[in-house]
Amino acid sequence: MSRIIALGVFIFVFISFASAVDISQLRGNKFLKPGNIIYSTATDGRHVWFGTSTGLVEFDNKTNLWQVFNEKISIKDIHTLCWNGDRLFIAAFDKDGCELVCYNPEDKKFQRLTGWSIGKEDLEIWNITADKSNVFLATGKGISCLDLKTMQWQYFRLGKRVLSFLRNGNDIYFGTEAGVWTLAGERINKIKSPDALSSSRVYCLVLIDGKIWAGTSAGAFSSELPLSDSWAHFNTDNSGNCCNSVYAIQKDGECIWFAGEGGISRFNPALRTWFYCTAGCGLYWDQKTISSFCDDGTTLWFGSSVGGIFSIKKQEHYPDYMNTWILAGPFEYDNSEKGFQESFISEHIDNKNVIDLIKQNNKVKVMEKTFYSFVDLGKTFNVKKNALCYAMSSMESMEEKEVRMTIDCNDAVKLWINQELVFNNYKDYVSGFSRHTEKTIKVKLKKGSNDILLKIANHKSDGRLWGFFLSIPNCFK
Secondary structure, eight states: OOEESSSSSOEEEEEEBEEEOOOEEEOOOGGGOTTOOEEEEEEOSSEEEEEETTEEEEEETTTTEEEEOTTTOSOOOEEEEEEOSSOEEEEEEETTEEEEEEEETTTTEEEEOOOOOOOGGGGOEEEEEEOSSEEEEEESSEEEEEETTTTEEEEEEOSSOEEEEEEETTEEEEEETTEEEEEETTEEEEOOOOHHHHTSOEEEEEEETTEEEEEETTEEEEEESSOOSOOEEEOTTTSSOOOSEEEEEEEETTEEEEEEETEEEEEETTTTEEEEEOBTTTBOGGGOBEEEEEEOSSEEEEEETTSOEEEEEOOSSOOEEOOEEEEEEEEEOOSSHHHHHSOSSOSSOOHHHHHHHHHTOSOOOOOOOBSOSSEEHHHHHTOOSSEEEEEEEEEEESSOEEEEEEEEEESEEEEEETTEEEEEEOOOOOOOOSTTTOEEEEEEEOSEEEEEEEEEEEOSSOSTTOEEEEEEOOTTO
């Protein structure tokens, strides 16, 4: 008769996870030594510029050459950059003053923009946004706008420190130290939002697919236009976002990247999956704060606020992994193939009877998240060998189609899709958890919700490698 190890009841563990992404740290550049703060990044596709605490640094993708321009700008603390399609606009400030410069990469010429009525409160230039007609500065007390045709300045004194700025047609939004505001004529109004957003510093505002995304000191928020008081919230407590302070947000195809205090995270809104990279999986502990990043078309570039530049080569398709599981177990069995084939719970489970099963048991253990694509069963259940468990989840498909899933596990595994057994492998081995050991399975998905059930057993290992990966196709293409 089957029995449950130690507890004598089901333990259900809800896991939401993300997987680490490979990054490469750039070295060998004397201008990017540790301690050199990378405040901002910008690109025209060929060149990538970094605004640092020691001047402007340029990387040429065509020649692979680096260059520094600190003699061209008198103030070395370059806090924000913006490419408008023709020129790079550069804003620098320190305790003694500020400077606004534009740079043409074709002729390598710099032009200092003058005629700016600068008050003491304007010495802080936190954000610069530019198009072919105007340059907008987010400053210590409001917004300054330069008309590039007339070279005339216009000022909006808001009485607030403006950290970020977004223009969408005639609508102007700006982030402050206390939420998101909008400018209509000469009137400013605070956008209704949850307390977590309205009381937070808003470091960046980005428009992505009809939604405004805000990177704040309390995580990332998003709301559809026109803005309402309904905002989605993504932080380390409720999602796979590894950043509670989000300094930069960038769209990459169908995905969205977040950079901030803790590392970088990538979110697929359609599949609700997360990938991440932080200290311990690519970033050094003292370089885990990512202050800025940009996309040159083939590479994502990240700048650390405590020194260092990192890059990720873009892929045509990122692997995605199931990001939510209900785990039932652990069960003890006799370490035989016959014992593995025995049913320990109903193996024709669906979303409805999963809920019923949970309600029937008064002991429910909740794990809010783990940042890895590897579902670590040994750590979760704290057991050694001769144990198995079930993992249940579901995924949405936009249409009925045949797809390929990949699975890697330790040790034996059975997989059901919509209550149909599609894979059954009992083998006494330890997986390498790599491209060489994963298995590809053809499965049929129906339109709508598809139930997924896994059964995973641990044979002889001490539990440290008991677990699995399950990657899924992008059914939204």
